[in-house]
Each structure stands twice: as C-alpha cells, then as structure tokens.
Amino acid sequence: MYLSRIRLKPEMTAVQLAQLLKDRKGYGLHRLFWGIWGADTPKRRDFLFREEVANEQGLATSKRVADPVYYLLSPQEPDQQHPLFDIQSKPYQPALLPGDKLSFKLRVNPVVTRNKKRHDIAMNAQYDWLVKQLKNLEIERPKDKKACKHLLLDFADDQMVKTWKGIIEEGCFADQGNSKLARSEVLEWALKTVVDQAYQTWWQAKGNKHGFECITNQYHQVIKATAYQKHHMPEKDKQASFNSVDITGELTVIDVEKFKQALVNGIGPAKAFGCGLMMVKRVN
Structure with a gap:
C-alpha cells in the first residue's frame, strides 16, 4: 500500500484551478484521482482519499489560502509526473501491536x-x-x-x-x-x-x-x-x-x-x- 499526499501545483492559474475543481462534488474527485495512474489505472476503485485545506495543514505553496490537499491510500503507487499535481508517495506499512x-x-x-x-x-x-x-x-x-x-x-x-x-x-x-x-x-x-x-x-x-x-x-x-x-x-x-x-x-x-x-x-x-x-x- 502507498500513502500519497497530493497538492495542486503552485503555478496553476486561478482559471485552471476553477476548471479543475468545478466538479469536486459528487463523483468529480473520484474520477480525477482514478486517472492519476495513467496507463495503470485500476479496473475498480481500490483507493481511499481525504480532502483537507493545505493552509490548515501548514502546506500552503501559493497565495491561494483555500487550496486543497488530498491524502490518498492505494495499493498502486501513483505516477509522480502529473501535469496538475505535486504527488509525494511513501509505502504504507503500519507496524502495530496489541495495546498500541x-x-x-x-x-x-x-x-x-x-x-x-x-x-x-x-x-x-x-x-x-x-x-x-x-x-x-x-x-x-x-x-x-x-x-x-x-x-x-x-x-x-x-x-x-x-x-x-x-x-x-x-x-x-x-x-x-x-x-x-x-x-x-x-x-x-x-x-x-x-x-x-x-x-x-x-x-x-x-x-x-x-x-x-x-x-x-x-x-x-x-x-x-x-x-x-x-x-x-x-x-x-x-x-x-x-x-x-x-x-x-x-x-x-x-x-x-x-x-x-x-x-x-x-x-x-x-x-x-x-x-x-x-x-x-x-x-x-
């Protein structure tokens, strides 16, 4: 499993941002994330994601204080080269014991x-x-x-x-x-x-x-x-x-x-x- 942090690229213009996020409600984000694997797009939804506000996470990379940041958990590592997103991924292997x-x-x-x-x-x-x-x-x-x-x-x-x-x-x-x-x-x-x-x-x-x-x-x-x-x-x-x-x-x-x-x-x-x-x- 991989846990990824996904942020919008800071050079995106306001027009590009509005176009990208206009469909963030409903199935919009689901479809957007489904495509970040490129040719390796999974046949079924096998990932989880969560939306946060980058500024509240101390992760703002532009003057847009309301920019979102997404956390995505998936069995496949996303393609790091994406035209819209900065994607950082790491293996997700929590080491847990009873009583933790x-x-x-x-x-x-x-x-x-x-x-x-x-x-x-x-x-x-x-x-x-x-x-x-x-x-x-x-x-x-x-x-x-x-x-x-x-x-x-x-x-x-x-x-x-x-x-x-x-x-x-x-x-x-x-x-x-x-x-x-x-x-x-x-x-x-x-x-x-x-x-x-x-x-x-x-x-x-x-x-x-x-x-x-x-x-x-x-x-x-x-x-x-x-x-x-x-x-x-x-x-x-x-x-x-x-x-x-x-x-x-x-x-x-x-x-x-x-x-x-x-x-x-x-x-x-x-x-x-x-x-x-x-x-x-x-x-x-």
Whole structure:
C-alpha cells in the first residue's frame, strides 16, 4: 500500500484551478484521482482519499489560502509526473501491536440500515427520540421531524422539559443544561445530546467489528464529532445525497489484523466521495 499526499501545483492559474475543481462534488474527485495512474489505472476503485485545506495543514505553496490537499491510500503507487499535481508517495506499512494507543481522525458517513435502506444516524436518532417523546404524550407521530418538534413544544409539560434538561446535563453539553434556556432551546440541546450519544454507540460498535477499543474522555465520549455536512449527488439522482461528519478521538488496538484491514479498506460507506480513510498517529 502507498500513502500519497497530493497538492495542486503552485503555478496553476486561478482559471485552471476553477476548471479543475468545478466538479469536486459528487463523483468529480473520484474520477480525477482514478486517472492519476495513467496507463495503470485500476479496473475498480481500490483507493481511499481525504480532502483537507493545505493552509490548515501548514502546506500552503501559493497565495491561494483555500487550496486543497488530498491524502490518498492505494495499493498502486501513483505516477509522480502529473501535469496538475505535486504527488509525494511513501509505502504504507503500519507496524502495530496489541495495546498500541493511537489518535485518529476520520471523515465518515455514519448510517444505520433499516428495512434494507440506509439512514443517516443523526437524523434517525433525532426522529426516533422525538417520536418516543410524543408517544409519552399519547400523540400520534407526524410525518417529519419539524412537525414533531412543533407538537412537543405545544404539548410538553414542565416535567417533560425538566427530563430534557436532565438528558443535557448527563451528556457532553452539560454546561448548557445549567443555563437559562427557553423551551425550544432545551429541546434543541437535548436533540444534540441524543445525536452525540448515537455517534458514540455507533463508533463503539465499529471498534468491536474492526479490532479496537474506544478510549473515553471526561464526558465519557469516545469520539468528538464535528463538521456535519450534507452532500448532493445530482449525477446519481436529483434527490440523492449523503451526510458526512468528521470524527476524532483515541483508541487502543486489540486485534492487529482486523484493525489493519479497517485502515486499508476504510470504514463505512461513501468511500468514493472522500469518506472512510482513517488517519492515525501514536499517542506518546
């Protein structure tokens, strides 16, 4: 395996850059990277990639502060001579032992499968929790999340709002639970807490599957989830989209072979869109 760092050549003009990156959403980057092997282009997608901002990585090579930098993991070494990119590659052979502690970052598409369909974990957790609250009020579930929230704010009594505050106080947003919040704000922070708990549970299940043990922090979180984003895929379908979230944390390697497979094969779906590549480094 090879881990490559791919940067735009600094001599590229603004016009060239705009032309190159106009199709960076959807399948655009996937197609772009598929061609960097030239005549040795793989028959199927067997690589993972991740997009970062070069300036934030301390890798800016031009005055364009928003230039991207890409990390690509592949079984074949990319062609170093490319008209658009500066490509630096090195063999990727992580030497790991059981008990090794690693910090990681990962852009991932967390989903739950229900009735053979994938559902975004955050949206699923929120809707299920809202429906449960309405059931406690003996109110029939409406069709969407927005309607659920309106009904709860209309009919929830003070005791139920107090219960929501308790949920907040037990989670990573505990400081908010001690604030003077309007009912609508209490509901929103409770929903944020529910989503965070769903992410924690999901990641622990991934640890069981991929040979690692999660390390918790003071809030009993195993990961920190940020940069939740919706991505549209018009080439696939006018309504098609997926959601990604950036997660960071620390873990302990338990099963070396399972964990190495997770590093090489990626975690979760949407790998063709820049998800699944776990970047790791040792914790001293």
